Amino acid sequence: MNGDANPSHQSVSVQVRGLRKSYGGTEVLHGIDLEVASGEIFVIMGPSGSGKSVLLRHIIGLEEPDAGDILIDGESILSEGVMDKHRMAMVFQSGALLNSLSVADNVGIYLREHRLKNSAEIDQIVREKLELLGLKGVEKKLPNELSGGMKKRVAIARALVIEPQLILYDEPTSELDPLIAVTIGQEILNLSRRIHVTSLVVTHDRDLAFGIADRIALMHEGRILAIGKPDEVKRNTDPLVQRFLTADFKPQLTEAV
Amino acid sequence: MFQSIGEMMVLLLRTLQATPKLWREKHKVAEQLFEIGNASLLMACLLSLFIGGVIALQSGPLLAKYGLSGSIGGMVGVAMCKELAPVMMAVLIAGRIGSSMAAEIGSMRVYQEIDALRTMNINPIHYLVLPRVVAISVALPMLVVFSMLVGWVGGALVCASNEHIHITREAFFGSLRQIVEFKDVMNGVVKSFIFAVTIGVVSCTQGLQTIGGPRGIGRSVTKAVVNSIVMILLLDYFVTRFLMYFD
Numbered sequence: 001m002n003g004d005a006n007p008s009h010q011s012v013s014v015q016v017r018g019l020r021k022s023y024g025g026t027e028v029l030h031g032i033d034l035e036v037a038s039g040e041i042f043v044i045m046g047p048s049g050s051g052k053s054v055l056l057r058h059i060i061g062l063e064e065p066d067a068g069d070i071l072i073d074g075e076s077i078l079s080e081g082v083m084d085k086h087r088m089a090m091v092f093q094s095g096a097l098l099n100s101l102s103v104a105d106n107v108g109i110y111l112r113e114h115r116l117k118n119s120a121e122i123d124q125i126v127r128e129k130l131e132l133l134g135l136k137g138v139e140k141k142l143p144n145e146l147s148g149g150m151k152k153r154v155a156i157a158r159a160l161v162i163e164p165q166l167i168l169y170d171e172p173t174s175e176l177d178p179l180i181a182v183t184i185g186q187e188i189l190n191l192s193r194r195i196h197v198t199s200l201v202v203t204h205d206r207d208l209a210f211g212i213a214d215r216i217a218l219m220h221e222g223r224i225l226a227i228g229k230p231d232e233v234k235r236n237t238d239p240l241v242q243r244f245l246t247a248d249f250k251p252q253l254t255e256a257v
Numbered sequence: 258m259f260q261s262i263g264e265m266m267v268l269l270l271r272t273l274q275a276t277p278k279l280w281r282e283k284h285k286v287a288e289q290l291f292e293i294g295n296a297s298l299l300m301a302c303l304l305s306l307f308i309g310g311v312i313a314l315q316s317g318p319l320l321a322k323y324g325l326s327g328s329i330g331g332m333v334g335v336a337m338c339k340e341l342a343p344v345m346m347a348v349l350i351a352g353r354i355g356s357s358m359a360a361e362i363g364s365m366r367v368y369q370e371i372d373a374l375r376t377m378n379i380n381p382i383h384y385l386v387l388p389r390v391v392a393i394s395v396a397l398p399m400l401v402v403f404s405m406l407v408g409w410v411g412g413a414l415v416c417a418s419n420e421h422i423h424i425t426r427e428a429f430f431g432s433l434r435q436i437v438e439f440k441d442v443m444n445g446v447v448k449s450f451i452f453a454v455t456i457g458v459v460s461c462t463q464g465l466q467t468i469g470g471p472r473g474i475g476r477s478v479t480k481a482v483v484n485s486i487v488m489i490l491l492l493d494y495f496v497t498r499f500l501m502y503f504d
Contacts, residue, residue: 060376089376096373098365110377113384115281162377 011198012073012086012165013038014059019068021054028054030222031068036215038073041192041199043209046219047244052202053093055219056168059200060090072166086166089159093171095151097143097158103130104139107158129157133187149180156187160195167191169201173208181205185212206245210234218244261484264466268386269458275380275387282388289392296353297400301346305404308341309333309411317415317422326422330429331436333412334405338441339448342404344493347452350397351485355460358389359481362464363474371465381465390457397453398446405445409433444500451496452489459485 014036021029028051036042044052057063059070061083075082097106105112107129108122117125130138133153143151152172159167169188173181185208192199192212203209209216210230217227218241226236234245279286312333320326362385365371371381409430416424463481467473 057372062372062375084378090373092369092373094369096369098370098373099368100361109379113377113379158377 010165011039011196012088014042014166014198014200015071015074016055016059017069017071019055019058019070020066021051021058021063022066028222029058029065032219032222032224034217034224034227036198036200038198039192039196040214041188041201041212043201043203043213043216044219045204045206045209045216045244047204049221050219051222052204052219053170056090056170056200056202060088060168087162087164088166088168089162089164090168091152091155091159091170091172093174095143095155097151097154099143101142102139103135103141103143103146103154106143106154107161109158110162125161126157129160130154132160133157134183148175149177149184152176152180152184153187156184156191160191163195164197166198166200169199169203171203171205172201173203173205181208184208188212220244261462265458265462268382268462268465269454271382272386272390272458272461275383276391278383279387279391282383282391285384285388286392286395289388290396293350293354293392293396293400296357297350297396298403300349300353301400301404302407304345304349305337305342305407306411306414308345309337309408309413310415312336312341312408313412313415313422314419317419317424321422326424327428328432328436329416329422329424330409330412330432330434333429334409334433334437335441337405337408337412338437338445339497340445340493342401342408343445343448343452344489346397346401346404347449347456347489348486350393350400350453351456351460351482351489354393355456355481355485356478358393358457358460359464359467359478360474362386362461363467363477366465366467367470367474386457386461386465389461390454393457394450394453397456398449401445401449402442405442440503444503447500448493448496451492455488455492456485459488 016032016034019029019032020027032055044055046052054063058065061077070077072082072086077083098109101109104123104126107126111117111122111125126139130136133156135150135153135157138146138150143154146154172184172188176184188199188201189212191197201208201212213230215228216230216233218225218233220240225238226233226241233241236242313329316332317326317329320329320332365385374381374384413426413429416422416429417426460481463477463484467477
């Protein structure tokens with residue numbers, strides 16, 4: 001997916017056209033259409049089970065669509081060699097670090113397995129990427145010795161090593177406390193500005209979405225309900241959109257008997 | 258069942274296609290070899306010693322009754338070479354190594370580590386399956402030769418110490434040298450190589466097909482071990498039949 005052929009650091013655009021996917025007779029994506037511009041931070045929001053992660057897995061090529069297409073810089077990912085032409089990375093919800101490898105080995109795995117640098121250069125790059133994300137001195141630790149937030153940051157560091165043109169984040173702040181969530185959101189924003197990477201973020205964290213997004217799409221039951229700039233989405237009058245955006249915890253007082 | 262066999266065949270073919278990249282994975286093969294040796298050598302030694310001893314114990318008095326006790330060394334030798342060492346070691350490796358392969362790959366699948374590899378354009382067959390199948394295919398034949406030697410020693414010890422058999426170690430190994438040929442040893446080695454590839458492919462297939470959480474991993478491990486043992490026993494007959502043409 002992340003070919004070695006294209007040395008350019010330019011970000012890519014993404015177009016999803018009429019994407020449909022069913023599992024066991026149940027359709028989870030009902031013809032998704034959306035466009036993400038090059039260098040944009042595009043956030044896909046929606047309640048759990050709305051098909052956000054499935055959409056992301058299609059874009060990175062982990063799933064094949066039943067119908068529709070996904071274009072990267074105008075070329076269908078279903079065509080031979082297109083996925084190899086572009087450098088794409090995904091930060092999984094769980095981090096998906098290889099538990100049997102140290103942090104340094106996890107971060108450097110792409111360079112090592114593709115024989116892109118020698119050992120000393122890989123060590124140097126790994127240190128740089130970890131420092132960039134505020135992780136110093138954790139190189140030799142195993143993933144299970146790290147906190148949830150550190151795992152997410154290691155996963156982002158691993159994605160950065162690829163020098164991606166497109167990064168997909170799947171629920172980057174889930175299971176994190178608000179302070180770490182803010183740090184992760186800030187990192188997504190910084191990376192986008194610094195390396196001008198196209199970022200596609202799937203989340204149900206409203207604060208993160210409205211804090212970092214250039215544009216937001218709101219998904220519900222495999223369909224896109226609203227799409228636009230954060231202010232436009234906030235002004236959307238669809239009751240489902242408003243219910244999702246304004247849902248709040250209100251303790252209900254019960255009268256003592 | 259036919260679907261499972263088909264999936265295993267597909268994985269075997271893809272693994273064979275990946276073999277030109279084997280040299281790149283040499284460190285992973287070495288790691289796997291070390292793990293297999295570490296996990297199974299002591300157990301293999303114990304098992305083989307007792308198997309050799311039990312065959313001598315069971316057949317010795319019977320052969321003595323018919324005045325054939327002089328050929329017990331050859332009998333234990335051939336039994337260990339052609340059948341017991343390859344089959345017993347394959348069953349041992351299916352239980353100890355096949356299960357751990359299925360569990361490791363299965364948990365990597367469940368916790369999206371394999372997906373992460375794919376997003377980095379790292380082929381899981383090159384990274385995970387090839388080193389394991391190659392390591393097990395090298396380790397099992399070596400373990401089988403070791404098992405034959407230990408089994409012979411077990412047989413010799415029982416023959417020398419049991420008053421119903423009365424065969425000295427020298428007589429035991431003399432008979433063994435007279436009857437066991439190099440092709441008998443190779444027979445066991447060839448069998449064990451086929452069993453090893455089977456265990457590796459079956460276990461990796463189960464691991465890669467794991468779905469669900471810990472329960473799914475448990476199911477994959479059980480299926481890997483059971484399917485491997487069933488395949489070993491079925492293949493044993495057909496490979497034996499095939500190898501008889503070379504006797």
